[in-house]
Amino acid sequence: MRRRIVTVLAALAVGIGGLTPAVAAADVFDGGRLGGASSQLVPQGSSTSGNELPETSEPVDLERYQGTWYQVAAVPQPFSLQCAHDTKAEYKVIGDTKISVKNSCGTLVGPDSSIEGTASVRSDASLRVNFSGIPYQDPNGPVNYRVTYLDSDYSLAIVGDPQRRSGFVLSRTPNLDANKWSQVREIVEQRGWWSCSFLTVPMAKGRGEVVPLCTQ
8 A cells, every 4th residue: 555655865964954054063064974975066056947846746655665775876965075985775664654764874984974863754755854963953844855756666766855955866776777877867857957966976886986967
């Protein structure tokens, strides 16, 4: 039975946009606790559309979506500067409208970075995510994660916030072939992102370099 639920972002740090610079520096970068996108930065302006990011056409089945996802590409975020490789997310159903989230990534120096939280359903393909240890989060705040594409076999998902300030390509496997990368680029552009703002994330069992998605 399908439930009205959506996926959890592999690296969405909830509430970061509302933090003051001092709080963000102290709580987001302290110990490299957030698993997220590539450690590279790109200029702001990842959207080529003035409309909100659309939801995927079908409701997301939570039971099929839970498990491990690899973040193979993303729009880099300031809260994930410590993440250098092998970013992934693990989701588990904990209720009809709630899932647990654990994001992790490899760093250049020291142990892996990780953070845990929960996500609550807002619609068939939109949710609100909150992470432990991040101050000034509002559990009742607006949607900050939306599924805009999902393969019928749940092997690939493309997600982001409604304003496209973030964007993440999630895969069940850490390695995509050339045809799949081409498909990802096409979907990203169709959904209104600038594909050059997405950078690939190095994976031990996938591609090892950081390159713009627009080159694929």
